[in-house]
Amino acid sequence: MTKTGSTSGEFDIIRQAFAPLASAMPGALDLLDDAALLDVPAGEQLVLTKDALVAGVHFLETDAPDLVARKLLRTNLSDLAAMGAAPAGYLLATAWSPDCDDAWIQRFADGLRQDQEEFGIALLGGDTVKTPGPKTFTLTALGRVPRGTALRRGGATAGETVYVSGTIGDGFLGLMSLTGKLPAGAVSKTDAEYLEGRYHLPRPRLALGQRLRNVASACLDVSDGLVADLGHLSEVSGVGINLYLDQVPLSDAARPLTEADPALVARLVTGGDDYELAFTAPADLAGEIEAISSELNLSITAVGTVVEGAGVRGFDKSGAEVVFDRAGWTHF
Numbered sequence: 436m437t438k439t440g441s442t443s444g445e446f447d448i449i450r451q452a453f454a455p456l457a458s459a460m461p462g463a464l465d466l467l468d469d470a471a472l473l474d475v476p477a478g479e480q481l482v483l484t485k486d487a488l489v490a491g492v493h494f495l496e497t498d499a500p501d502l503v504a505r506k507l508l509r510t511n512l513s514d515l516a517a518m519g520a521a522p523a524g525y526l527l528a529t530a531w532s533p534d535c536d537d538a539w540i541q542r543f544a545d546g547l548r549q550d551q552e553e554f555g556i557a558l559l560g561g562d563t564v565k566t567p568g569p570k571t572f573t574l575t576a577l578g579r580v581p582r583g584t585a586l587r588r589g590g591a592t593a594g595e596t597v598y599v600s601g602t603i604g605d606g607f608l609g610l611m612s613l614t615g616k617l618p619a620g621a622v623s624k625t626d627a628e629y630l631e632g633r634y635h636l637p638r639p640r641l642a643l644g645q646r647l648r649n650v651a652s653a654c655l656d657v658s659d660g661l662v663a664d665l666g667h668l669s670e671v672s673g674v675g676i677n678l679y680l681d682q683v684p685l686s687d688a689a690r691p692l693t694e695a696d697p698a699l700v701a702r703l704v705t706g707g708d709d710y711e712l713a714f715t716a717p718a719d720l721a722g723e724i725e726a727i728s729s730e731l732n733l734s735i736t737a738v739g740t741v742v743e744g745a746g747v748r749g750f751d752k753s754g755a756e757v758v759f760d761r762a763g764w765t766h767f
């Protein structure tokens with residue numbers, strides 16, 4: 436019987452592919468002990484988050500291993516951004532499917548190395564297993580905030596403005612493009628590449644999250660879909676949100692598609708895979724938000740208002756309410 440997949444042993448993989456990613460972290464103990472050690476500076480709090488990526492659910496089986504690894508790290512960094520935290524380190528659990536050979540695993544590790552450098556973070560430890568099922572990767576990201584300053588989902592009050600960073604719907608359209616679901620010729624090759632890039636590589640808004648400490652009244656990142664995630668924020672805050680669909684920021688690549696098919700906007704605000712920040716702030720901080728946007732060279736757009744009540748209501752340009760088939764992605 437010919438052996439497929441990785442020809443290295445479990446500990447060879449840890450030594451060769453993953454220990455180098457931990458070398459900058461003394462507390463990782465070169466991945467030779469049972470667990471890592473981490474000091475928390477006085478006056479700070481640790482922020483901890485975990486997200487999993489499963490082949491066929493969060494990424495495509497055909498996606499390149501380095502892109503899968505980087506998306507895994509970035510979706511978790513997006514949760515740190517949502518809390519206003521600075522990245523401190525991460526733990527990684529990998530369940531390799533039978534078809535993952537040594538080269539696949541090394542390219543996955545290379546992707547992590549690339550993003551570790553970009554985001555100034557390193558590996559603290561993890562676990563390595565094989566699975567007869569789809570590839571499954573889980574990452575726990577650790578971040579730091581000055582004690583008591585973490586952004587939360589629960590602080591929005593009626594009268595405030597709802598903002599979103601960047602553009603919405605690109606990741607969803609990128610997935611549609613990758614799976615051949617966009618009408619033929621609907622986007623140029625350059626636009627398709629941009630949208631697919633947004634699906635593969637979210638841009639965790641870490642600088643924005645940290646800058647919003649003591650500014651935003653509530654914040655979260657948009658993973659399930661803008662409507663669904665604003666729904667989470669509204670529920671925890673005990674308020675309602677009016678979302679104005681014509682104000683939702685779209686990229687130059689997405690806009691021609693919504694011009695051709697205006698009904699698509701409702702799918703872009705419920706599609707997910709955005710990894711932008713949505714947050715609320717008092718109306719008198721509008722100037723401050725504008726200054727932050729210029730400072731960070733990142734668009735921040737007012738998309739709605741916080742109202743008394745419950746739930747998210749969408750309105751089109753004419754003021755008519757738009758009812759969504761579903762608010763966003765759910766796993767069950």
Ligand SMILES: Nc1ncnc2c1ncn2[C@@H]1O[C@H](COP(=O)(O)OP(=O)(O)O)[C@@H](O)[C@H]1O
Nearest residue numbers: 483484485486513514517655656657658659667
């Ligand atoms: N299996 C689980 N065990 C413990 N906490 C969980 C689990 N799944 C989700 N959570 C927590 O529930 C909250 C909502 O989860 P989720 O929708 O995944 O948030 P996010 O979109 O920010 O990742 C988060 O605080 C998360 O840490």
Ligand SMILES: Cc1ncc(C[n+]2csc(CCOP(=O)(O)OP(=O)(O)O)c2C)c(N)n1
Nearest residue numbers: 486491492493494495658659706707708764
């Ligand atoms: C192949 C594939 N199909 C569908 C999607 C769409 N999708 C899957 S899970 C998800 C929501 C985000 O994932 P989740 O596990 O809920 O992350 P969290 O909200 O915890 O950050 C979306 C939009 C995708 N990213 N890839």
Ligand SMILES: [Mg+2]
Nearest residue numbers: 485486487514
């Ligand atoms: Mg999650």
Ligand SMILES: [Mg+2]
Nearest residue numbers: 514517656658
């Ligand atoms: Mg989140």
Ligand SMILES: [Mg+2]
Nearest residue numbers: 658659764765
């Ligand atoms: Mg989710």
